[in-house]
Amino acid sequence: MHELSIAIEILDIVEREAAKHGAAVVRRVNLRVGDLSGVETESLAFSFDAVKGEKDLTRDTILSIERLPVKIRCTPCDEVFHGAGHMVVCPQCEGFDTQLLQGEELEIEDIIID
Numbered sequence: 503m504h505e506l507s508i509a510i511e512i513l514d515i516v517e518r519e520a521a522k523h524g525a526a527v528v529r530r531v532n533l534r535v536g537d538l539s540g541v542e543t544e545s546l547a548f549s550f551d552a553v554k555g556e557k558d559l560t561r562d563t564i565l566s567i568e569r570l571p572v573k574i575r576c577t578p579c580d581e582v583f584h585g586a587g588h589m590v591v592c593p594q595c596e597g598f599d600t601q602l603l604q605g606e607e608l609e610i611e612d613i614i615i616d
């Protein structure tokens with residue numbers, strides 16, 4: 503249960519941030535998850551809902567997950583394109599010298615508190 507441990511970790515971070523700001527309630531957590539992160543959105547949402555009720559602070563917290571597609575830039579020709587992974591060929595110049603711009607994210611973008 504990979505996603506369950508991630509959900510618990512997110513709640514830990516959210517709790518620390520809420521305490522720092524003296525929040526009584528956490529309304530929403532905005533999360534950014536890249537397609538290469540290995541995280542399943544549905545499974546994470548389910549796990550989060552399963553554990554959030556343990557604390558009054560997060561009982562009604564909504565987890566909003568923004569899915570980020572993989573974005574790759576070709577170094578020689580500067581073409582930016584979508585790909586499925588790390589080892590990809592540039593559709594423009596067929597070069598292999600590419601750099602991952604987006605897709606591995608697993609980060610909290612925003613925590614909305616009251």
Ligand SMILES: [Zn+2]
Pocket residue numbers: 576577578579580581592593594595596597
């Ligand atoms: Zn290229």
